[in-house]
Amino acid sequence: MNRDSEDREVSQLPGSQRKPPSHVSLPDSSWRSRFRSRLRRWYAKHARDLPWRRNRDPYLVWISEIMLQQTQVAAVEPYFLRFRAAFPTIKALAAADEQDVLRHWEGLGYYRRARQLHAAAKVLVDEHRGRFPDDPEAVRALPGIGRYTAGAILSIAFDAREPILEANTIRLFCRLLTYRGQPASSEAQRLLWAMAEAMLPRRRVGTFNQALMELGSQVCTPKAPKCDQCPVATLCEAKRFGLQDAVPALKPKKKFEEVHEVALIVRRRGRVLLLRRPEGGRWAGLWDFPRYEMDHEVEPVLFRRLRDMLRTQTGIDAVPESHQKRLKHGVTRFRITLDCYSARFVASGKPPADAPEWKWVTPGQMAEHPLSTTGRKLAALVR
Numbered sequence: 001m002n003r004d005s006e007d008r009e010v011s012q013l014p015g016s017q018r019k020p021p022s023h024v025s026l027p028d029s030s031w032r033s034r035f036r037s038r039l040r041r042w043y044a045k046h047a048r049d050l051p052w053r054r055n056r057d058p059y060l061v062w063i064s065e066i067m068l069q070q071t072q073v074a075a076v077e078p079y080f081l082r083f084r085a086a087f088p089t090i091k092a093l094a095a096a097d098e099q100d101v102l103r104h105w106e107g108l109g110y111y112r113r114a115r116q117l118h119a120a121a122k123v124l125v126d127e128h129r130g131r132f133p134d135d136p137e138a139v140r141a142l143p144g145i146g147r148y149t150a151g152a153i154l155s156i157a158f159d160a161r162e163p164i165l166e167a168n169t170i171r172l173f174c175r176l177l178t179y180r181g182q183p184a185s186s187e188a189q190r191l192l193w194a195m196a197e198a199m200l201p202r203r204r205v206g207t208f209n210q211a212l213m214e215l216g217s218q219v220c221t222p223k224a225p226k227c228d229q230c231p232v233a234t235l236c237e238a239k240r241f242g243l244q245d246a247v248p249a250l251k252p253k254k255k256f257e258e259v260h261e262v263a264l265i266v267r268r269r270g271r272v273l274l275l276r277r278p279e280g281g282r283w284a285g286l287w288d289f290p291r292y293e294m295d296h297e298v299e300p301v302l303f304r305r306l307r308d309m310l311r312t313q314t315g316i317d318a319v320p321e322s323h324q325k326r327l328k329h330g331v332t333r334f335r336i337t338l339d340c341y342s343a344r345f346v347a348s349g350k351p352p353a354d355a356p357e358w359k360w361v362t363p364g365q366m367a368e369h370p371l372s373t374t375g376r377k378l379a380a381l382v383r
Helices: 003-012 029-046 058-067 073-086 090-095 098-105 112-128 136-140 147-158 167-177 186-198 205-218 299-314 364-368 373-382
Strands: 257-268 271-276 291-293 316-331 334-348 358-361
Touching: 029 205, 058 073, 058 112, 058 147, 073 098, 090 112, 098 112, 136 147, 147 205, 167 186, 167 205, 257 299, 257 316, 257 373, 271 299, 299 316, 299 334, 316 373, 334 373
Parallel strands: 257 334
Antiparallel strands: 257 271, 257 291, 271 358, 316 334
16 A cells, blocks of 8 residues: 555544544554554564564573563663573573573563563473463463463563553553553553464464664654654544543652661671571572661661671671762652661571571672672672
8 A cells, every 4th residue: 555545544544623532432444453563564664673583482481571571672682692692492491590590691680570580490390391382371370470471471582362451452442442541550561462362373473563763763763753654543542532642641640768788798707797688578589798778877876786687687796887889760659868877797696587698709709799780789888
């Protein structure tokens, strides 16, 4: 279809009123057919060459989909390549030590993903002989895999007719339909999943789903969408009514809570103290310097409290001495100011029964331990 006929198509669309209709319904089969045809042609020319797209190995598709959750493609690429090299198969990942898995994930954030990936690999070895299943129920039963991730893996790796719905396709579908409500609402989720399922072609489903995500990420962007480059612009209701910037509805602004934390670099004979973060908390399974949430205090009071807290937590007595660095960072809904102090080891008493795992390590050994992003910055002070 040439551009002139596409322009005529817009004028012939029903409901050419100035305001969008209040009721949103799914497009008919003719619209869906045109959409698929145009999207496929566009994707054939504009698909990015990404390392996880070079084959349909379900293991590699799975790794990439987990890494891409809440993370930009540019950040994921080097991690994917290193992770694939370190753990080339499901069996290799299952046999690896969790600390090694976390170390290769370090800096990518949302570390629970790595631990669930590792746990799922063990399930695959124990229950599926180290092979990734093509059964939807078996896939969704794996740790860390929800409806979207299961659909993405099954469609891309096995060409299964499974719908997907993630940030890019949510935005794309909302604009195509001019859905003006909150995309996270139950009403919206029902509509958008129905749209995702209705759009599925009979064949090459994986390619189609990847094309949807590519169009959303590269053209139908959150701000200033590139409608002039969009292959389906004449099929888009938001474009027709000039509502590209208003759809989808913005999420309510997050309310951030200010938090003050203090970390200690405790030194003893050329080594420093590291604690392993407990289960169920932030950065579970990673190593960190002793870190405590505290009010802002003058140093004499602060130092007494830090000494008491470290002794209560570990049985180790150390004297805080000097301020080393201040870091500011965000974690979920918290904005954290982290002050770091050096501390001189005095003595080691009996640790309490619920003490976290801890060890003394040399500066060189810290490279072998998975740390949080701020923990790694503090480790640089030690070196």
